Amino acid sequence: METTEELDLGSDPSLLIVDDDDAFLKRLARAMEKRGFAVETAESVAAGRARASHAPPAYAVVDLRLGDGNGLDVVELIRAKREDARIVVLTGYGAIATAVAAVKIGATDYLSKPADANQITAALLAKTEDLPPPPENPMSADRVRWEHIQRIYEQCDRNVSETARRLSMHRRTLQRILAKRSPR
Known part of the structure; x- marks a missing residue:
């Protein structure tokens, strides 16, 4: 549009x-x-x-x-x-x-x-009975996951241990994810 x-x-x-x-x-x-x-x-x-x-x-x-x-x-x-x-x-x-x-x-x-x-x-x-068309370039599942992790990380004042606890993931796994660039 x-x-x-x-x-x-x-x-x-x-x-x-x-x-x-x-x-x-x-x-x-x-x-x-x-x-x-x-x-x-x-x-x-x-x-x-x-x-x-x-x-x-x-x-x-x-x-x-x-x-x-x-x-x-x-x-x-x-x-x-x-x-x-x-x-x-x-x-x-x-x-x-x-x-x-x-x-x-x-x-x-x-x-x-x-x-x-x-x-x-x-x-x-969109008309009430119609769904809007799918986005041309939707975020990948990896990108959505990365965005969610980043948001929780920021909400935990960039505390890796607290973020890992809230996401129920191992702290070292989280550190590896945070060290990488964002997926496309």
């Missing part, structure tokens, strides 16, 4: 993006504006809820884990205020349980990070 292509956004192109990763948030907001969305951003659950309460958007992209809580709280509020809203939940933790919870609360789709603007747009605009 090209950025110059005219998209059918309906009569209300309002889009709320809620993510605590500032660089990602700004990049995605610019990309979605180029596609014709009227973008508002929020960096926390509180800010997302405030914006959604004031003006419920027709479209929303919400990160699952935010610094001040769970993005599903924002999804739930948007769905309560606007039943026709199309909501995509993004997460770095691609687990079946969280995907099911997101959809039960009212998310239209669920994407694992890093998702690009084309994937997000396809998910937002």
Whole structure:
């Protein structure tokens, strides 16, 4: 899906993006504006809820884990205020349980990070009975595994022993993985 292509956004192109990763948030907001969305951003659950309460958007992209809580709280509020809203939940933790919870609360789709603007747009605009097309260049399973390990490692303040314990893996195995470059 090209950025110059005219998209059918309906009569209300309002889009709320809620993510605590500032660089990602700004990049995605610019990309979605180029596609014709009227973008508002929020960096926390509180800010997302405030914006959604004031003006419920027709479209929303919400990160699952935010610094001040769970993005599903924002999804739930948007769905309560606007039943026709199309909501995509993004997460770095691609687990079946969280995907099911997101959809039960009212998310239209669920994407694992890093998702690009084309994937997000396809998910937002997909008809309810259709699945969006598969990504052109999906991450390999090795890359997904590596990203997950890196995230846990950072959350453990770069403590190899603690990371290994939380991932239920041997410390030396983890050290070898961390010493390698990221897979493509």
